[in-house]
Amino acid sequence: MQHRIPPQAPADQGAHRSDNDARLTDELAAVVAGARRRAQRDGDRHVDSAHLLHSLLEYDPEVRAVFDDGPQLARLLGYLVQRSIGYGLRWQGAVEDSGALPVVAGGREVEGCSPLVAQAMERAWARAVGRDQRAGCVDLLAEIVADPAARAVEVLGRAGVDVGGLRAAIEGGRSLRPLGPSGR
Template sequence: MSARHTQQPAAERGAHRTDQGARLTDELVAVVAGARRRAVRDGDRQIDTAHLLHSLLESDPEVRGAFEGPQAARLLGYLVQRAIGYGLRWRGTVEGSGARPVPSGPEGWSPTAVSAMDVAYARAERRGDACARGLDLLAAITADPGSRAVEVLGRTGVDVRALAARIDAVAAVEECAAGGGCGVAR
């Protein structure tokens, strides 16, 4: 019996398995795997920031907690709609390429998703952590106003600036609790 080889999209082949995988918490590794599966299931060639946002919302309670009231549920409903057809207008396009040159990065990832992962790692490093977490990635994908994740957030009525402020507030409280100083003048 001969082995059968099929051509798989880059997202399915496990792209982005550089040393960066070691810089993710176990929870964020699961988020990336979920985004990869979603991209493959949707027939997309690349993992984009909307795939990452969807996977973050499904699997990370800390990320869901960053949203106000029913926003997380409304956002998940919208992302499900995207998965069943909304994202068709994005198919065949590269997120974040625009008029800019496409940066070299892991195969199977949009340039914007690659940049978001780099920003998430930088946030973790500034905090003194070796690994990025879900809130780091959420902050990173919402920082780029041209990302698909920001487009989805806007369409569901999420104020991205207010969300970023809530994420930063959580980070400040954690830094204070860890003994990094609370910014209180004495």
């Protein structure tokens, strides 16, 4: 069996951190590295917001706590797993970009990321600077779901997550209220 993705060099596996990564918490740096690995495994050239959402949910308990609903979280993870085994094939070869965002973030590309993700990372860094901290996982989640054209927003909607309620929950520092029996 021939593999679609060539073996990664140690540098591609997160052995070094770029200047951009230095602005991330250790947890968020692990999430970004996981999203990069997921994108490579999926055969995607760029990390998109759905890759990041999947890694955020996998690696960070604070992000999972925002959802505060076992069945909703399970449904969301189910959609993300489906995406990684074929659901996202229609996205392969297409770069995620809402059209409203520049292709570069802060005057330079964020290596291996879609333009939408690069801009979300820049905004997450800016959020954290306001608190005199490095960007964390919830900062990035907030910025990913801020763009209605994000693939993560599409996945959240398909899983029955009220994206507006999610944004409000993040901004208010509380958990998303569980959905009713109808899923709404």
